[in-house]
Amino acid sequence: MKEIRQQKKQPEVIRKRILEQATILVSQKGISGVSIQNIATAVGITKGGVFHHFPNKKNLIEEMFNQIILDLDQTVEYLIKRDQTEYGKFTRAYIHSSFIHQIDGVVSAWSALSMTMITEPTFNKIWMEWLKNRLSQHAETDSHPDLELLRLAADGLWLQSITGVIDDEQCSKLEDDLLNRTYLT
Template identity: 50%
Template structure:
């Protein structure tokens, strides 16, 4: 580990490192597991170094959420751009990100945002604003009640998977089934759920 006092100053890199480590703690332990001291140790900076960028824990958590949401937004956009079907494109991206079972950055981002929302309801406004903005952008393609139900179902599958702390074949099958129901032809037979 590099001595925090001798490292070349790179405030943007340090800020990002602090936010990434905050995200890791939030994903693993929820908001209560995030302490300034632990974040500082993980980022290889002093506690004062954390306070230099964020005046308190609340500001750190808010900045972490904005950071996470920007990463999720970029991944959502990438998935939407790669989608060949416009109907339900946001919902498919949402399900893909929500139920990303791989140990990727996206799944860590989703875990961090979800754990924060579960353990710190005061910060839900950041998430709600993002979702509202996305739904507004995709009003023509993703406003149907069927697609809304599928997004809620994905949230429920994620929560069940989180509570069980293991991924099962059923988890993967549910993800595939939810995504398959986002296409226009399947919306016709949605009543057969």
């Protein structure tokens, strides 16, 4: 008689996949276009499986948003530590991270971040708090108005790239141009 082996449960893996699918769906449809059923189907579990990890959609979206901010913060910190030039260090990390942050090469976490803030403005406060704290930490190196303009230009460039107004090649060239301008005083 064959022994039936039950697959070991991996709650952290499932939780991560739920958050990833929520991020993908939010980036495509905004918060209102996301359902627990869609997430469950994409992950390959039941709605009850999603509710096992998150008591409701609001909690799931909050956790997703906080995870994106945490991932972004870790990416920015990593890029800052690798940067040898003090002036504009945070700005370069901010610009660069806005174009590399993807989930499974499919979607930019920035898309989900933006769609969350656009469709549910209460999340703007969390984003603004993160940005304000980062700018305060890097006031010595990144408070120049020219660097603020470059960060805002990067936000606009990112938006133009995801809406298809400019192609990947143009985007890459313009991103490089923005990064190069962060070295000018």
